Amino acid sequence: MVRKKVPEWLNSTMWSTPPPPSSYDDGLLRHSPVTKMKEEAESISVAPRLNSAPPPSSNTSVPSPSHRPRNGNSISGGSGEYGHSVGPSAEDFSRQAHVSAELSKKVINMKELRSLALQSLPDSPGIRSTVWKLLLGYLPPERSLWSTELKQKRSQYKHYKDELLTSPSEITWKMVRSKGFDNYDLKSESRCMLARSRITDEDHPLSLGKASIWNTYFQDTETIEQIDRDVKRTHPDIPFFSGESSFARSNQESMKNILLVFAKLNQGIRYVQGMNEILAPIFYVFRNDPDEDSSSHAEADAFFCFVELLSGFRDFYCQQLDNSVVGIRSAITRLSQLVRKHDEELWRHLEITTKVNPQFYAFRWITLLLTQEFSFFDSLHIWDALLSDPEGPLESLLGICCAMLVLVRRRLIAGDFTSNMKLLQHYPTTNISHLLYVANKLRSKMLV
Incomplete structure (x- = not known):
């Protein structure tokens, strides 16, 4: 059998990576963050925000956790979105100028925006x-x-x-009030309790009926606890998600x-473990958006964007579909085929x-969209590329996974x-x- 020759551009020393960590765990442990986000520009103005109000001053912006730059050195302070104080490069200035210019248009050119996001924002x-x-x-796309x-x-x-989140007791009281029993309740010696004659089978906490709001509530208890x-376990190393501060608790609640x-x-x-990592x-x-209105509505905005993102992967979380053409095993098989096509010797x-x-x-x-293989802040840059794919995140995700194998x-x-x-379970630090770049190059070869 004739082996496919490995492209010369993959043999460059620029793709070399440091040795893997010495520790090893078979479980789905979180890969320790070792690199952080790129430096960011300060002097180029950002495109107009989502409303007509001027952006808030720096003392009203949402607190953000401390960060380390990609070389791992600790820094503090800074005025960028994620708190960096390191000066931006010329490339950063250029990319920011292009993105800001595109966002300032009356009608956003989505093709151009996707192209800009492809190599990270x-x-x-x-x-x-x-x-x-x-x-x-x-x-x-229309700003108006x-x-x-x-x-x-x-x-x-x-x-x-x-x-959906109102407790059954609150629902019961609302139903009673809607039926005109307010005066009765106010005159009752025990205003916090309903008379037995006012409680229907559906309202009773011990009811097992399908229409019982209490039965539904107790069935949801396991999901709520999970x-x-x-x-609470989400990124315990990042103050935004973890800690005793009111800000962290508010974020957890959202x-x-x-x-x-x-x-x-x-x-x-319903809910499957790992969805918290996708959210x-x-x-x-969204919560770290410097625009106060956007930040205050981060929960609502994040909900709809989470739903949209998960719509392309929801079948991966359904065990009954694992072996179907839309299940997780099908996606893993596609990745294996990609590796074989690009590097049969490695496969x-x-x-x-x-x-x-x-x-x-x-x-x-695949199921966690690479959030556990890289530092949290590096994963944001990977997600820029995933979300920019007009065919959906899965295509880019498989391409990046293939590139990860090729690079090592x-x-x-x-x-x-x-x-x-x-x-492979403790993927090394990578630029x-x-x-x-490698993922895009491999994919472009597929289109030739």
Whole structure:
């Protein structure tokens, strides 16, 4: 059999990576953050915000956690979206200027915006928040429609919360009041209790009827407890998500609301562990928007964008569809085919020689959209590329996963089952810009 020659551009030392961590865990552990986001520009003005009001001053912006730049050195302070104080590069200035210019147009050119986001967005105040909302279809390209769309969607989310998150006791009292029993309640010696004659079977806490609001409430208890546990475990190293501050607790509460509303509206899937990790980047970006109005409505905005993003992956969370053409195993098979097409020697060594089944590592890569393989702030740049794909995030996701394997091919070829599993379950620190470049180059070869 004639082996396909590896492209010369992949043999460059620029793709080399440092040794993997010495520790190893077979579980789905979070990869420790070791790199952070790129420096961001300060002097170029950001495109007009989502409303007509001027942006708030710096002392009213949402607090953001401390960060480290990509080389791992600690920094503090700064005036950028994520708190950096390192000066921007000329490339950062150029990219920010292009994105800001596009966002300032009356009608956004989505093709151009996707092209700009493909190699990741600049880390400038408010840019990523606005662009993600556009890429996910939450905002229309016509700027004149933004205000109306936002008002409608935010009102709709409030309705969902009022309908789905209200406790049964509150619902019961509302029903009683709506039937004109207010005067009776006020004259009763025990105003906090309903008379037995006023309680129907559906209102009784011990009712097992399908129409019982209490029965539904108790059935949701397990889901609520699971969401609560997972949200509290979300990025414990980042103060935005974890800690005893009122800000962190408020963010946790918002994430729990979003996940519970989603679970109640999607009874076929409900909540699956890991959805909190998918929500985290979206909510973080929206909540850190320097525009006060946008930040205050981050929960509603994040809900709809989370739903839209998950719509392309929802079948991966349905166990009954695992073996179908839309299930997670089908996606893993597609990744295996991509690797074989681009580097058959690597594919053969992994799957035939060392018996490294792609499901051992790719299941987490795909279902959690690479949020656990890189630092949280590097994953934001990867998501820029995922969301920019007009064919949907899955195509870009599989391409990036394939690029991840290709970039460490030398170590994989030289490794056995144990060393390769360590490497792929603890993927080494990587230059994200280079990773996206390789993924785009591999994909462009597919289109030739």
